[in-house]
Structure formats: C-alpha cells, structure tokens
Amino acid sequence: MPVAxxxxxxxxxxxxxxxxxxxxxxxxxxxxxxxxxxxxVRGLAxxxxxxxxxxxxxxxxxxxxxxxxxxxRQWIRPQVNFWLDGHTPFKPLPLNHAFALLEWGMNWCIAxxxxxxxxxxxxxxxxxxxxxxxxxxxxxxKSTLTAALALNGWRLLSxxxxxxxxxxxxxxxLARPVSLKNQSIDxxxxxxxxxxxxxxxxxxxxxxxxxxRPPPDSVSRMQDKGRAAHIVxxxxxxxxxxxxxxxxxxxxxxxxxxHAFNYSMLGRLGFELNASLIxxxxxxxxxxSELREALKIFNELVS
Amino acid sequence: xxxxxxxxxxxxxxxxxxAGFDTDVWDLLVRQAASAxxxxxxGALAREAGIEEKLPQAVRHHMQAVMTLAEQQQRAVRWELVxxxxxxxxxxxxxxxxKGAAYAAAGLAPGPGRLFSDIDLLxxxxxxxxxxxxxMLGGWNSSHHDSYDQRYYRDWMHELPPMTHIHRQTVxxxxxxxxPETARIRTHPERILAQASPLADFPRFGIPCPADQVLHSxxxxxxEGEWEHGLRDLVDLDALxxxxxxxxxxxxxLITRATELKLGRPLFYxxxxxxxxxxxxxxxxxxxxxxxxxxxxGALAMDCLFMPAFSTAHHxxxxxxxxxxxxxxxxxxxxxxxxxxxxxxHLVRKxxxxxxxxxxxxxxxxxxxxx
Numbered sequence: 001m002p003v004a005x006x007x008x009x010x011x012x013x014x015x016x017x018x019x020x021x022x023x024x025x026x027x028x029x030x031x032x033x034x035x036x037x038x039x040x041v042r043g044l045a046x047x048x049x050x051x052x053x054x055x056x057x058x059x060x061x062x063x064x065x066x067x068x069x070x071x072x073r074q075w076i077r078p079q080v081n082f083w084l085d086g087h088t089p090f091k092p093l094p095l096n097h098a099f100a101l102l103e104w105g106m107n108w109c110i111a112x113x114x115x116x117x118x119x120x121x122x123x124x125x126x127x128x129x130x131x132x133x134x135x136x137x138x139x140x141x142k143s144t145l146t147a148a149l150a151l152n153g154w155r156l157l158s159x160x161x162x163x164x165x166x167x168x169x170x171x172x173x174l175a176r177p178v179s180l181k182n183q184s185i186d187x188x189x190x191x192x193x194x195x196x197x198x199x200x201x202x203x204x205x206x207x208x209x210x211x212x213r214p215p216p217d218s219v220s221r222m223q224d225k226g227r228a229a230h231i232v233x234x235x236x237x238x239x240x241x242x243x244x245x246x247x248x249x250x251x252x253x254x255x256x257x258x259h260a261f262n263y264s265m266l267g268r269l270g271f272e273l274n275a276s277l278i279x280x281x282x283x284x285x286x287x288x289s290e291l292r293e294a295l296k297i298f299n300e301l302v303s
Numbered sequence: 304x305x306x307x308x309x310x311x312x313x314x315x316x317x318x319x320x321x322a323g324f325d326t327d328v329w330d331l332l333v334r335q336a337a338s339a340x341x342x343x344x345x346g347a348l349a350r351e352a353g354i355e356e357k358l359p360q361a362v363r364h365h366m367q368a369v370m371t372l373a374e375q376q377q378r379a380v381r382w383e384l385v386x387x388x389x390x391x392x393x394x395x396x397x398x399x400x401x402k403g404a405a406y407a408a409a410g411l412a413p414g415p416g417r418l419f420s421d422i423d424l425l426x427x428x429x430x431x432x433x434x435x436x437x438x439m440l441g442g443w444n445s446s447h448h449d450s451y452d453q454r455y456y457r458d459w460m461h462e463l464p465p466m467t468h469i470h471r472q473t474v475x476x477x478x479x480x481x482x483p484e485t486a487r488i489r490t491h492p493e494r495i496l497a498q499a500s501p502l503a504d505f506p507r508f509g510i511p512c513p514a515d516q517v518l519h520s521x522x523x524x525x526x527e528g529e530w531e532h533g534l535r536d537l538v539d540l541d542a543l544x545x546x547x548x549x550x551x552x553x554x555x556x557l558i559t560r561a562t563e564l565k566l567g568r569p570l571f572y573x574x575x576x577x578x579x580x581x582x583x584x585x586x587x588x589x590x591x592x593x594x595x596x597x598x599x600x601g602a603l604a605m606d607c608l609f610m611p612a613f614s615t616a617h618h619x620x621x622x623x624x625x626x627x628x629x630x631x632x633x634x635x636x637x638x639x640x641x642x643x644x645x646x647x648x649h650l651v652r653k654x655x656x657x658x659x660x661x662x663x664x665x666x667x668x669x670x671x672x673x674x
Contacts, residue, residue: 059329059330085338115371265372
C-alpha cells in the first residue's frame, strides 16, 4: 500500500479526498474520515500534515463523518453533526465547532469501543525512553503542561487517552493534536513561538478551544509503544513554588481506576493492568505556576 | 434479496470461513456485525473454531472489545442474581429467567459474546404484585408513572413497566406471561413455569426447558414490532436449535410443546428463517408437523415482509422494501397484541403523544453529550 503524508496534498486535493473519504492512521487505529466542511479540511491540513494516509481500502477501525445537518439548520444558525458509520451519537453543534467535533468524535470512538485496551483518562509523554502519565482533573493544567512538554523535546503519545495494551502492558501512542482551552491557548502561544494551532472554536461546552499540532517526531514514532515510568498529578496554582512530592500509591491506583474509561469493564484484567502500572511507576504530586520551572523538574525526573 | 450481507451470513453459518476473509471484506463485515449486535458472537464463533489467530489483528481487537463488554455484562447479571435471590426469597413459586439473562446465567449456547440490556423475569400471575413489592423494597424503581402507561402495562400487557435499580441502574422486566393479556394467542405461562428447571448456581431462579426456550425466543422475535435486533434474535434461535437438535426427543418435544402452548405459528417462522438465512439443520418433517402453520401462499407472503425486515441489521444491506416491511410488521405486532377496539385508540394516543413530546423537547431523541 503506498503510504503518503497528508501534508503532501494540496488543500484542493485534500478537500477532494475528504469528500469521498480519506483513510488516516493514528497509532493502532485507521480512521476513514469523510467531510465536505472546509474548516475540517483546513484543520486537518494544519494539524495532521505529518500523519500517514494511504489507499482508501482495507480495514478501517472507524468510519466517521462531520458534515452539516439536514433540514433548516443547515442554513439558519447552521449546525454540524458527527456520524460514526451512519449513527449520530451526539447532539448537533454550531458550524464553527466542526473541527473540534471531529476531534471529540474520534476520542469518543476510541474511548467507547477500544476495550481491547485499558483506557485511562490521562495525558502521556515520553523522554529518554520513559513515559510520564499525567492524569488531571479539569482545570488542573494538564493540557497546558502537555503542550509545553511536547514543544520542548518530549515525545507526545496522547493528551487525553493513555492506552495500555493488554498483551504487554506498554503504552500505545496516538500522537494526535493537543486540545487547549481558554487561557491555555494564549499561554502556549506566548510560551513557544513555534506553536502551530488550528482555528479557534468559540463558546463550546469547554469554552474556547484550539488544537496544537503534534511534534513531527512524535507522529513519525507513533507505532513505537512506550514504557511507563512515572505518574504525575499536576496542579497549577497561581504563585505556587514548583514542588514535586510523593503521592500515595494506593490513592494513585484508585484515581487511575476511577478516571479510566473502561476499568471495571475489564474486570480482573483491568485490576492487574492497573496494579502493575502503579507498581512500576513513581507516583507524584506536582504543583507549579511557572512552565519553565515545570519543564526543568520534568527533565530531571526522567534523566 | 440483497447479497451485500453474504459474508455476514457465511460467517454465522460457517465460522471457519472467516479465516479466509480479506481486509476489504472485514471493513464492511465488522460494521455490519457491530450494528446487528453480532460482533461478539462472531468473536465467540472464531474462538470456538480455533481460527482467531488467522484474523487480522485489528479485527480481533474489535471482537475482543465486544467480548470484554459481554463478559462484564455476564458478571453483572450474576451479581444481580445474587442480590435478587435475597430480594425475592419470600416469593412463592418459581422465578424463571428469560432470554439474555438465562443465556448468561445458565451458560446456554447463545450466551458467549452476546450483549443484553435488561433482565427478564417470569413469575406466576398470582405472585406478580408480591414480587413487585419485594423488588421495590430491594431498591427497584418503576418507570412510566403516567396513569395511562400504568394501565397499559397492568391491564393489557404481559409485564409490568420496566424497573430500574436505584444504585446499579440495571433494568428489569417483570413478566407474568410471554404474550400480552389482550393478545390473539392465549398461551399458557403456567406450563412454562411448571417445566422450568432450577439453576445450580442460583437455586431461586429457573430457566425454561429447552423446547420452551426455543418457543419463547421465536415468539418474542415474531411478535415484536422492533427489528433492530431481528437478526441477532434469529441467531440466538439458531444457536439453541444447533445445541439441542442432537438431543434425543428434542424435536418431538418441541412440536408437542408448540401444540400445548399454542405457539406453532411463531415456531414455524423461526424454523423457516433459521433455515433460509442461517442454514440451521432442522429435520425435514418438523416444519410439516408444525401446528398452526400458515399455508404455502401465506408463508410466501410473509417472506416478503420478514426477509427485508432482517436486512435492517445494517444500512449497507438494507433491502429496498425494508421501510414498508418494518412498518407493516410494526402494525402487525400491535394487531397481534390487542383487539382492534383497544388498538386504534392506543396507536392514536401514542403517535399524538410522541409528536407533542418532540415539539416540547425540540429534540427527536435524547442523545449522549459530546465528550
């Protein structure tokens, strides 16, 4: 199968391919993406340039589509919807949220179906062959930290979904864009002038959302699984001194289990995978206010 | 008939054939099987046939995912039965599990890889209010508080309004019959209860005898007006028939029970479409001996409705006539369920209520929130 990068297509070619269905690979998953929405075309061109596309054949894990809804709402305050193989799992959203809806839809496809894996709600990055898992409650600054690390030489495996392979306990990368919200968008823009972001989606249920392009090296290595070394619970706090302190393993276990997408579904296997993950990882609380300081501590953690 | 689901039917009939499917075939087949609720079944069949390793890895992962979900549901139903044994310990007479819960709890042939959404219990009619009261004390809450709905279920139907457990959110349907009180066929639930055998692991509960399992599965399939799971339910029937077909005396007892319970007609349809779609082995004379079977012309006419209805398993294999067929079968299911003088006002009210609710909510259906 001839493999090419999405970024090698012109915007017109990409639009033409997407109108019929474009097969995009992200980690172990092949998505067939279908859309006639120009904002989706632009979003993919900006953020997925390094991702492999190949012949529009073979087995695809998920057949997805983002397009305007039928009926009057395609013209009056236009809305778009997300389809997985002809089904619409969500309520329609404003036109301006089309690309964000594709990203959320793709997350939902994996989180809701891929029970071959243990799926934790956490970001995961790697340096020196050691993965750091970042579970984080909303507002804890997980995505901001993830973006900053990815822009500073860390390999991005995922910003939302830590995928643990049931066969070998290794972390499976997706290398998809990082979703940034509200102030984080400007913080990251100021923090790193090289940060490439997609268009802003205003007034979503998460506020304003923009996606950060994943580092090319992370994308080219998206078939290499990672080995977990640390679990860090980040907490951003205005004016806080940067501080890394041990987190109880029992609590880390419970947190990972409670925030996993399918922990109880996996039954005994879920327990075993989670337990061996916590056993092998250092567990830490991390409080910070300054991203540069945070990076220093993280680099020390894996050196 | 469309041949777009040829591979789905082939996989169900001859699981070893799956080893030879290429990735283009799987691209459609996994979606068809998932939509039909049969992906877990295909996974279980592949495992049983020892060909799992020959399937593409991604396909195996999708099957494993659904089988993981199915195993969780089986664990959950066994835990519910532990709790329900306590809740219903004071009840007199048998409590019989039907369909999905029975397959899971008793390890019956259709069980592996099968998903189900609720627990169906059958109790003697004399016990239904005692059972309901005991369940409410055990934390099971009744839905449908509207007085019309209450009357619909309590006076006309064969079950109470669905009950949901306040903590575990499990849904339970409490039946006293397998067909509505107002149905054209008057069957004999007490005979099903009398022939049920207790489960070794959960002695408070029983499962129907093999012939009754087949008859109930067929009756449910061919009397219901909802076809999203039509093919899946036919596959259940096929699994039961293949499992029991070799036991001596099974086919004779099936005919005898069909006569006693007056369920020959749904049995005839069940056997006919199992043979047509899944090539289920059925001895030649069984269909001939089936009581209350329709005439040749009637059977052909019903083929024109049932065959397209089964094709609604996935949009890719949908027969052009499926829309009309499913609507006609929906009307038929109500026709079989209640006499015309009750049916007409009921349907008018139901459709009026749906329209008003849709208008008030401005949303045709409640759906999941975007993640």
